[in-house]
Amino acid sequence: MQNPYLPYPVRIDDIITETEDKNLKTFKLVFLNPADEENFSFQAGQFAELSIAGKGEIPIGIASSPTEKGFLAFTVNKVGLVTTHLHNMKVGDIMGVRGPFGNWYPWDLMENKNVVIIGGGFAFTTLRSSIVYMLDPANRSKFKDIHVIYGARTPGMLLYGDELSAWEKRDDINMHITVDATDDPDWKYNIGFVPTITDQKAPAGDENTYAIVCGPPIMIKFTQPVLDKLQYDHDHIIMSLEMRMKCGIGICGRCNIGKEYVCKDGPVFTLGQLNNMPKEY
Amino acid sequence: MKCVKIDKKLFAGGIERLQTSYRLFGPVKDNNFHDFQALHVGETPDPTMLNTRLSPKSIVYPQSELMFEYSLDDSKKDSHILKEIVADNSPRVVIGIRPCDAKAFLLVQHNFDTLEYKDPYWVRAYEATTFVGLACNTPCSTCFCTTAGSGPFHEAGSDVLLVDTGDYYVAKIITPKGENLFKLAGWEEEAGSDNAAGEIENLKQAAEARITTRVNTDKLREKRTTDLFDASFWEEFAFSCINCGTCTYVCPTCWCFDIQDEVSKTAGVRMRNWDSCMYPLFTYHGSGHNPRDNKTKRLRQRFMHKLKYYVDKYEKGIQCVGCGRCIRFCPVNIDIRKLCEAMNNFEPAQKSI
Known part of the structure; x- marks a missing residue:
């Protein structure tokens, strides 16, 4: 019997400090057994449990794209026991990964549609996975216009800076990067909160347009009225939720919203679905 | 037979x-x-x-159960790699x-x-x-x-x-x-x-x-989850609750668990332990946010799980067998039969148009 609690052993291959406060690092992980990588077949939007022997596990969205082979990437905020320990680990150290878990953004429904990605802060990880996935030469033609509205408090708090610059230069993706505030005279992108920039830059909602929204609760709260104003159908607004988790497979009982387990039936829900679920998240 | x-x-x-x-x-x-x-x-x-x-x-599902073992001794070949304990x-x-x-x-x-x-x-x-x-x-x-x-x-x-x-x-x-x-x-x-x-x-x-006491469960399925969730009676039922968790420990159908690591020198184990939705840590996020941050929400979760979420998810009736332990051992006399009655009979207030 397969043991779904057993992590695949992985080696830390690279560590990138992402933000100026040094609280966010990206860990590139390589499977010790190549066969495990094949078993770990995932879609953009899913998450995994990162396992550190002696400390425990944490559920983290997968930041690498299914089109990137040979490694997995996770961007981790330093918050508690496991993440603090992980931030002190070094290249070459051995840890574990379980997954992939949960559902993913509805890639089949979004084929031949416009996709508007709205992200804030460090919730941009599975959105990065999604952008890389959509921009892959094998996939780009499956989607119409792609818009990305991504904001952070300051320029130094934006994740994946080099990639953001590269995407800015492309003509097959519309980037709308923003910061809450900056005194950097060389800042050449937007200044303003994500909901404001969404109001200014996002295309109007219609049956051919989907919005994926990921960010802190305050951003989601103020973005929703903007999307309503732009006439986005609630079934076309896609969100990814966070919850305290342990098992990742819908068994341990703690991450439910109503009868749905965020780890197994989520983390991706449409706003239409959330409207019919208890407000307990 | x-x-x-x-x-x-x-x-x-x-x-x-x-x-x-x-x-x-x-x-x-x-x-x-x-x-x-x-x-x-x-x-x-x-x-x-x-x-x-x-x-x-506990004979099938021990209160504390070892899942994996590992060594943190870096001189060993398989250090930091978890191995199943059968x-x-x-x-x-x-x-x-x-x-x-x-x-x-x-x-x-x-x-x-x-x-x-x-x-x-x-x-x-x-x-x-x-x-x-x-x-x-x-x-x-x-x-x-x-x-x-x-x-x-x-x-x-x-x-x-x-x-x-x-x-x-x-x-x-x-x-x-x-x-x-x-x-x-x-x-x-x-x-x-x-x-x-x-x-x-x-x-x-x-x-x-x-057996003279009974519960009526016939209308639970047809109730809207959000109506029951927002019902006004939760506060009253939770008033005396001290979130001790006794109901979840004595219950034959409560299954929630936590997973924890424990290390002694360089030898470690990963284990699981019974957990309880009555405890604030159960849903406490790393960020400090807690979706069930008071006892009323936690009590509501327990009874909604047994009498509504489970009913809807599996379509096999309620997640309760009527053993009565939670009634006998609750220190403040919370009675699942009364909760069930309130839920089964609940009618949301008419929405004004």
């Missing part, structure tokens, strides 16, 4: 014979309460027991389990044994276990099994059902597992089946008549 008659004088001898083939568990009196414990050679289940204080769920899954038998508790395992099975994921620890332990049920001739005043999908003579979940008829037990053999166990015990005197069936039926009717 085959019925076997066991002279009570021969019961202990059969139990003795089973010791060579099984690990035995049965209700034993410990101070003021009965609890399921390993039966040592010479011990038999205590026939005076009404029901145990804790349910027998528990002793040799055949075991639970003798004297009440029908409600045997049924509870079937409700819990929907969580641990699914098409998508199988919890190997639970599934292996469950498959290794034979359940010898003991019908209830004397139900307790808090029992409401007959309206909670079970009953004092309910057979679902048991491999054999024993019925105490005075000088004899009459045993209904329900599964091949049960038949095998009876062979090994040497209990093979067939009861004249017409006679036995009639005798069992009379006792069953008498026992069912003694």
Whole structure:
């Protein structure tokens, strides 16, 4: 019997400090057994449990794209026991990964549609996975216009800076990067909160347009009225939720919203679905 | 169905014979309460027991269970890599389990044994276990099994059902597992089946008549989850709750668990421990946010899970077998029957147009 609690052993291959406060690092992980990588077949939007022997596990969205082979990437905020320990680990150290878990953004429904990605802060990880996935030469033609509205408090708090610059230069993706505030005279992108920039830059909602929204609760709260104003159908607004988790497979009982387990039936829900679920998240 | 008659004088001898083939568990009196414990050679289940204080769920699903072991000694080749710990899954038998508790395992099975994921620890332990049920001739005043999908003579979940008829037990053999166990015990005197069936039926009717409290669950399915969730009665029911978690520990159908690592020098284990939705840490995010940040929300979760979410998710009735333990042991007299009544009868206030 397969043991779904057993992590695949992985080696830390690279560590990138992402933000100026040094609280966010990206860990590139390589499977010790190549066969495990094949078993770990995932879609953009899913998450995994990162396992550190002696400390425990944490559920983290997968930041690498299914089109990137040979490694997995996770961007981790330093918050508690496991993440603090992980931030002190070094290249070459051995840890574990379980997954992939949960559902993913509805890639089949979004084929031949416009996709508007709205992200804030460090919730941009599975959105990065999604952008890389959509921009892959094998996939780009499956989607119409792609818009990305991504904001952070300051320029130094934006994740994946080099990639953001590269995407800015492309003509097959519309980037709308923003910061809450900056005194950097060389800042050449937007200044303003994500909901404001969404109001200014996002295309109007219609049956051919989907919005994926990921960010802190305050951003989601103020973005929703903007999307309503732009006439986005609630079934076309896609969100990814966070919850305290342990098992990742819908068994341990703690991450439910109503009868749905965020780890197994989520983390991706449409706003239409959330409207019919208890407000307990 | 085959019925076997066991002279009570021969019961202990059969139990003795089973010791060579099984690990035995049965209700034993410990101070003021009965609890399921390993039966040592010479011990038999205590026939005076009404029901145990804790349910027998721990025989399949221990309160604390080792999952993996590992070494943190970097000089070792496999350091930091987890290895599965397989528990002793040799055949075991639970003798004297009440029908409600045997049924509870079937409700819990929907969580641990699914098409998508199988919890190997639970599934292996469950498959290794034979359940010898003991019908209830004397139900307790808090029992409401007959309206909670079970009953004092309910057979679902048991491999054999024993019925105490005075000088004899009459045993209904329900599964091949049960038949095998009876062979090994040497209990093979067939009861004249017409006679036995009639005798069992009379006792069953008498026992069912003694169960006078009931729950109505017929309207739970049709209620809107969000209506029940936003109902005004939660505050009132939770007023006296102290979030002690006793209800979840004594409950045969509560299954939630936590996973923790524990290290001694360089040797570590990952284990799981029963957890409880009554505790604030259960849902406490790393960020400090807690979606269930007060006792009313936590109490609501427990009863919504048992009486609404489970009902909707599996369409197998409520996640409760009516054993009444949570009612008997709640220090502030919270009564699931009253909660169920409030939920089943709830009508949301008409929305003004």
